[in-house]
Amino acid sequence: MKIGIIGPAQSGKTSIFKVLLQSPNITGDIGMFKFMDSRIKKLSDIFSSKKKVYPETAFLDISSSAGFTGKEYSKLHEIDLFICVANAFFSEDPKKDLEGYMMDIILADLEAIQNRINKIEKERMKIKTDIESEMKLLKKCQGSLENSKLLRNIGLTRDELKVFSGFSFISLRPIIVVINIEEGKQEDKIKAAEEYCASIGARCIRFFGKTELELLELNPEDQDQFSKEMGSGYNFRENMAKLISKELNLITFFTAGDKDTTGWHLESGLPVIEAAGKIHSDIKRGFIRAEVVNYEDFIKCAGNMQKVREAGLLKVEGKEYVVKDGDMLNIRFNI
Numbered sequence: 001m002k003i004g005i006i007g008p009a010q011s012g013k014t015s016i017f018k019v020l021l022q023s024p025n026i027t028g029d030i031g032m033f034k035f036m037d038s039r040i041k042k043l044s045d046i047f048s049s050k051k052k053v054y055p056e057t058a059f060l061d062i063s064s065s066a067g068f069t070g071k072e073y074s075k076l077h078e079i080d081l082f083i084c085v086a087n088a089f090f091s092e093d094p095k096k097d098l099e100g101y102m103m104d105i106i107l108a109d110l111e112a113i114q115n116r117i118n119k120i121e122k123e124r125m126k127i128k129t130d131i132e133s134e135m136k137l138l139k140k141c142q143g144s145l146e147n148s149k150l151l152r153n154i155g156l157t158r159d160e161l162k163v164f165s166g167f168s169f170i171s172l173r174p175i176i177v178v179i180n181i182e183e184g185k186q187e188d189k190i191k192a193a194e195e196y197c198a199s200i201g202a203r204c205i206r207f208f209g210k211t212e213l214e215l216l217e218l219n220p221e222d223q224d225q226f227s228k229e230m231g232s233g234y235n236f237r238e239n240m241a242k243l244i245s246k247e248l249n250l251i252t253f254f255t256a257g258d259k260d261t262t263g264w265h266l267e268s269g270l271p272v273i274e275a276a277g278k279i280h281s282d283i284k285r286g287f288i289r290a291e292v293v294n295y296e297d298f299i300k301c302a303g304n305m306q307k308v309r310e311a312g313l314l315k316v317e318g319k320e321y322v323v324k325d326g327d328m329l330n331i332r333f334n335i
């Protein structure tokens, strides 16, 4: 899984990259993002775990400020989700900037569609796949893009999406907009940008770029203090992690013990046998049963397994059980 940071020039892409990776001095354009999850810290305290392990994903700082040329565009194929940064600390009109940038995305996708249409028309005889239905779909998408609609908002079916699996259309991927702001500034402009995001179906989040960058140089306690000052609920990295999980349809399950507490990502809706496979292929192969308690129930029982059992909240499940967000798994296996 890969996430790419895009956005207009000087909007704060690299700043966000540094903050999300907690690396003020990072020089390259790729790094691993840890999905901060306060539940992991809590569990690790309860279990006196020696190590805390967060789910991770690769992040790319993409310098796309000059638009998307053919070569850059094809590189985007590997990106699962885009984070688009809007400058609201300096720009006169962040909403207009965003609209302009979305237009760049739409134009890049239109060009890719046009190229595919041209190719099909030129090589009609040589192409073995069902070109008529692909052509129909391409024309439908072309029309939507010409009406400034992002492809992800036009209700493509699962089968239609399959046809496009080999393409890089940017507007088909989820986009989270980060509005880079400074305290007490431009509230009306920020609101306008947020309303625009809602109108295109993109979730957005506020980011105090300058302050966050300064905080990066401080120690974790000072960072926590800042989060508290910003009011409950402001924790950029954790909120970002939640938004990304939502957009990518990921849940987090946990394994916890004295060695480590680990958070694992799993696609929502999958059975516990797949979760077992994430932990280790041997555990999947030798799966017998899973003992499951959800984090919320565990905490309600004061983190005491005995109480969890007495309250009947420890479930024994077979391999078909669909894992829920926050499930703590203890998988019995035999190989």
Ligand SMILES: Nc1nc2c(ncn2[C@@H]2O[C@H](COP(=O)(O)OP(=O)(O)OP(=O)(O)O)[C@@H](O)[C@H]2O)c(=O)[nH]1
Pocket: 007, 008, 009, 010, 011, 012, 013, 014, 015, 016, 063, 065, 089, 180, 181, 182, 207, 208, 209, 210, 211
């Ligand atoms: N005042 C203020 N400055 C910021 C903020 N965020 C970023 N900057 C500054 O704006 C400049 C650009 O930030 P970057 O993070 O490098 O932006 P970028 O989008 O990566 O820029 P390019 O890669 O050149 O397109 C830097 O000098 C930052 O220090 C902010 O929230 N407030």
Ligand SMILES: [Mg+2]
Pocket: 013, 014, 015, 061, 063
């Ligand atoms: Mg940059």
